[in-house]
Amino acid sequence: MSIPTLEQLHALHPLQQPTYPDSAAVTAAVEKLRLAPPLVFAGECDDLKTKIAAVSRGEAFLLAGGDCAETFADVNADNVRNKLRVLLQMAVVLTYAASVPVVKIGRLAGQYAKPRSSDMETRDGQTLPAYRGDAVNGFEFTPESRIPDPQRLVDVYNASAATLNLVRAFVTGGFADLRQVHTWNNDFVRESPYAQRYELVAGEIERALTFMKAIGADPDEFHRVDFHSSHEALLLDYEHAMTRIDSRTELPYNVSAHMVWIGERTRQLDGAHVEYFRHIRNPIGVKLGPTATADDALSLAAKLNPENEPGRLTFITRFGAARVRDGLAPLVEKVTAEGVEVAWISDPMHGNTFETSTGYKTRRFDDVLDEIQGFFDVHRSLGTVPGGMMVEMTGDDVTECIGGGEEIDEHGLAHRYESVVDPRLNRVQSLELAFLVAEMLRQS
Numbered sequence: 001m002s003i004p005t006l007e008q009l010h011a012l013h014p015l016q017q018p019t020y021p022d023s024a025a026v027t028a029a030v031e032k033l034r035l036a037p038p039l040v041f042a043g044e045c046d047d048l049k050t051k052i053a054a055v056s057r058g059e060a061f062l063l064a065g066g067d068c069a070e071t072f073a074d075v076n077a078d079n080v081r082n083k084l085r086v087l088l089q090m091a092v093v094l095t096y097a098a099s100v101p102v103v104k105i106g107r108l109a110g111q112y113a114k115p116r117s118s119d120m121e122t123r124d125g126q127t128l129p130a131y132r133g134d135a136v137n138g139f140e141f142t143p144e145s146r147i148p149d150p151q152r153l154v155d156v157y158n159a160s161a162a163t164l165n166l167v168r169a170f171v172t173g174g175f176a177d178l179r180q181v182h183t184w185n186n187d188f189v190r191e192s193p194y195a196q197r198y199e200l201v202a203g204e205i206e207r208a209l210t211f212m213k214a215i216g217a218d219p220d221e222f223h224r225v226d227f228h229s230s231h232e233a234l235l236l237d238y239e240h241a242m243t244r245i246d247s248r249t250e251l252p253y254n255v256s257a258h259m260v261w262i263g264e265r266t267r268q269l270d271g272a273h274v275e276y277f278r279h280i281r282n283p284i285g286v287k288l289g290p291t292a293t294a295d296d297a298l299s300l301a302a303k304l305n306p307e308n309e310p311g312r313l314t315f316i317t318r319f320g321a322a323r324v325r326d327g328l329a330p331l332v333e334k335v336t337a338e339g340v341e342v343a344w345i346s347d348p349m350h351g352n353t354f355e356t357s358t359g360y361k362t363r364r365f366d367d368v369l370d371e372i373q374g375f376f377d378v379h380r381s382l383g384t385v386p387g388g389m390m391v392e393m394t395g396d397d398v399t400e401c402i403g404g405g406e407e408i409d410e411h412g413l414a415h416r417y418e419s420v421v422d423p424r425l426n427r428v429q430s431l432e433l434a435f436l437v438a439e440m441l442r443q444s
């Protein structure tokens, strides 16, 4: 099946695309990207697909995490390492407490484009185009900065290449070695009860490793981890330009990330995003929010995974804590009854956002936790598999979400609010979540 041309996709009027003032500059950027080396290889995407198939059978748990929106300014070693470190800590906690392998996926090395509720933003009486991520325009609230610039698509490629290069170096070059479990915790807030709890887990792992080594077992898996990249494939100019035919199979793959997903706002069955996604062979995700019906899910599965290939399709559900129990159950029930192969993942962030009286977009830690609990409850009651979670988090001590052990309140948000779009769990909240979800996983 050959992939549609970019012109054919644009003829379907894709939603959430920027309006560029200079179309020749868009063509030039796209042509440049078409010649760029791949960021990932098709074989790596296939490996991830196999792992997600195991997730859907309940043999592994998927942990996806990273920024809501990456920024070019944050492409540096400290930032990438901090994010990776918390993800590795979360994965260790989940693996140790629940005794299941964890498939690790970063929302990184490409998560630069954001769908927005409104095209325009007004501040102090001035109205400008909304910020749509560094892939599109600048965050600075000036008319010049908010003009969509297609050169940014090339910048996304370069930033993603630099990030992925660092990630690959970290995960294979010793940083992710299990013998570093203590080191990952070194500069953690010592008073945090979760850092202390983590120390206990790390101590037990260390003893187990020493024992294994003593009996002559020191497998490769102790020294390196598999880590995968993902992002919302929103900007079709970029995603189409980053699609290549795999020389082994002659099939098209998006080579900008191992896994890509379709957002809640662009999952229309006859829309351009679904049309593009049905042609690529990567493992793919689709967000399903409270307006999704079981028939929507079935139609999406039929179109995106007609061969019902295990690991190909992941539904990432984001109903909100208040609606997850009633809303998710009918979907899972019908999709399962129809024999559809799918991994179910909870996104406990996007259905739980609200704005404080002081103007901060935030989420309550308790709502995030409750949505995941609801997700587990639904799957437990139906005998299906709660496959994993995708969270917006950072490795830094930001104050963007309310609650958690540190008890950040509305006033505390101002202390260190750095996200350019949606609020992320900070380091302590992320680790705390991992311990609480590990408990749910153990019980399920």
Ligand SMILES: O=C[C@H](O)[C@H](O)COP(=O)(O)O
Binding pocket: 068, 114, 115, 116, 117, 118, 350, 421, 422
């Ligand atoms: O990350 C998701 C969306 O891009 C985000 O929630 C949209 O936010 P908005 O409603 O402020 O546009």
Ligand SMILES: C=C(OP(=O)(O)O)C(=O)O
Binding pocket: 068, 115, 232, 262, 263, 264, 265, 287, 318, 347, 350
């Ligand atoms: C935009 C996102 O989510 P959703 O499509 O679910 O709103 C996201 O995950 O960044």
